[in-house]
Amino acid sequence: MVKIAVLGYGTVGSGVVEVIEKNADMVNKKSGEELEIKYILDLRDFPGDPYEDKVVHDFGVILADDEIRIICETMGGVGAAYEFTKKALMAGKSVCTSNKELVAAHGPELLALAKQNCCNYLFEASVGGGIPIIRPLNYSLTAERIEAVTGILNGTTNYILSKMEYEGADYADVLKEAQEKGYAERNPEADVEGYDACRKIAILSSLMTGKNVDYRKIYTEGITGVEARDFEYAKRLGMSIKLLAIGREEGDKTLAMVSPFLIPGGHPLHMVNGVFNAVFVRGNMLGDSMYYGRGAGKLPTASAVVSDVIDCARHLGKVIMCFWDAEEAKLMSIDQVKRRFFFRVKDQGLDLAKELFSNQLEEVTLADGAGERGLITPVLSEADFAGRYEKLGDAKAGRRLRIEE
């Protein structure tokens, strides 16, 4: 019998309880021992809940109980969650979390703490919800030098972009609908500005490099400003627009960035629609592989937390391999990254655009014209493109988009 505690009885926390209850036979078999939820920490009471009598309000009770070997941290945030996690690990209790903010902010410290105390800090649920991606990176692709990780890592923005693509709808309308349906928060900034994807790619890039990729240093651009008209051009080009989070080894440096991209029809990420997410991984031996599934949601995320609990239960007193050092990864500036760009100009700016880009632009026109053109540059560095593009001044229409080949 292994006794566990759940911190935070919200969406994911109650999902953890549900998964352990509903799949008890499977979970116990895979754990090699019976799991029992002994405490649920929450500020609230839950009268009438079948787990009512497990609810405690004081983390001290859990910390002091030697029977508790594994803790699920499903509170979120970097305040109390950080404090509780540190205390738990120092007491030799393993912690399994869905808290991407905390993992991105303090991953190496918490991993080191776990190691010192012969327990584990696992975070499969922190990236990609129901997509097993942390464990494949840590345990499956072990013979690989991972060269790049490219992900659609945020369900809300992917839902919005898919809706815009299939319904020709405007960003503001789709966002409003997503908020009404509960797919987007009332304050959608963390999702639509790319901050959520930024933390997730910080975690994945750190695991890729084995060093710490500081999420605060990742170039991050959100999906605001993407217009229905951009999707019309994308369609003409046989492309889609996705918010991509990229981590890539470039010599001895690491490129990490989040931005909306045009991606071509043949790319496996092209078909990742709605609330689904996916992570595309390039290794030096196995080439391309991809991991696809639900990026969020109560039960998928909870299932990932419970898979970590099972891993902890099977490794009580042993440290599970994870390479993520505190040493900072050298991030490269995006200025020198080369790619093609798409942008739009008003008809009267076409000649200026041609001149600025030395007559090397590919033109895309929509059926209705709409007084503007779409243009695709040859491969240019970010800095080179930006310098030329800026000079277009008022002739610009809409926002420019990067193209991921």
Place this chain on the structure above:
Amino acid sequence: MVKIAVLGYGTVGSGVVEVIEKNADMVNKKSGEELEIKYILDLRDFPGDPYEDKVVHDFGVILADDEIRIICETMGGVGAAYEFTKKALMAGKSVCTSNKELVAAHGPELLALAKQNCCNYLFEASVGGGIPIIRPLNYSLTAERIEAVTGILNGTTNYILSKMEYEGADYADVLKEAQEKGYAERNPEADVEGYDACRKIAILSSLMTGKNVDYRKIYTEGITGVEARDFEYAKRLGMSIKLLAIGREEGDKTLAMVSPFLIPGGHPLHMVNGVFNAVFVRGNMLGDSMYYGRGAGKLPTASAVVSDVIDCARHLGKVIMCFWDAEEAKLMSIDQVKRRFFFRVKDQGLDLAKELFSNQLEEVTLADGAGERGLITPVLSEADFAGRYEKLGDAKAGRRLRIEE
């Protein structure tokens, strides 16, 4: 230092040596110890090869050497490979293999033998080459009740079908080209008749159920008889034709089958083209997830073998969890499985077809007509469909295809 032996210096075996050499720093770091290839078993000599002096011809040398803790079995077949694997495991040496025939034929026995001798029998490379799928099933989806596994598991047939789809080419021509390019064997039976996919789905279904799914009892149909014209209909329907291998829990029984299927455009397996393979998994908590990558090839397959070697190196003397009992899984007959079917009739058979299927057929016509029609049935059991279809006699055109929704 962990010393290993490689059995068979062919494509995969030499790939294993290459991966361990090229990614030595990564492989040693992840193993926690340095790996050294001490022996390579092959009947041939390899004069001039950098590993020439490691080559031995007698398995007894490897078996008798107590320094050898891990063996890579990349010989294939169920003769010598079976004998050597048993002897190695009985001597407490872990075995990592890419040999799907042996795993499908003797998996539970070899796993039990490994357990008895405190070592491991790992086979990540036996299914899906470079796609991590065995380890995700065994270690990641542990909190799930897996309900279904649907895979495109054979690179040769997927290459042939993709070529037919994109080039409108005939089966015989594409097969010939694939043979010339080395993508298909001179005797292509194992691939095109579905025998290879059958062994792979036997392995995946066994891991899904935890019991033994006997590959000899799996309903298996290959891609011969699929015609260029079938792809014309598929295109009209917005569908693709793929050789699917399916394992599915149906009450207390398991459905396992291999067959070409029409699959709709929105299905994630729809975009899996060429030599790529993918496995689609449905769990009761996380819903759908998919694992995509190169299904075969020297380095992807070798990378999977080496990931197993690393796992063994980290677990010397310990047994890694794998639930695959010798107890036979109860397989259901496909007769009662219900789905829609597509078939073609000559124009003169249309009225008979309508009558046989109670006027419930959906009609699909090609631009050139070609003296035939495509017809789609409502949802029917296999037995019900077959009974009616058989009565069409000479009015049938081409072969019928199942539809996977």
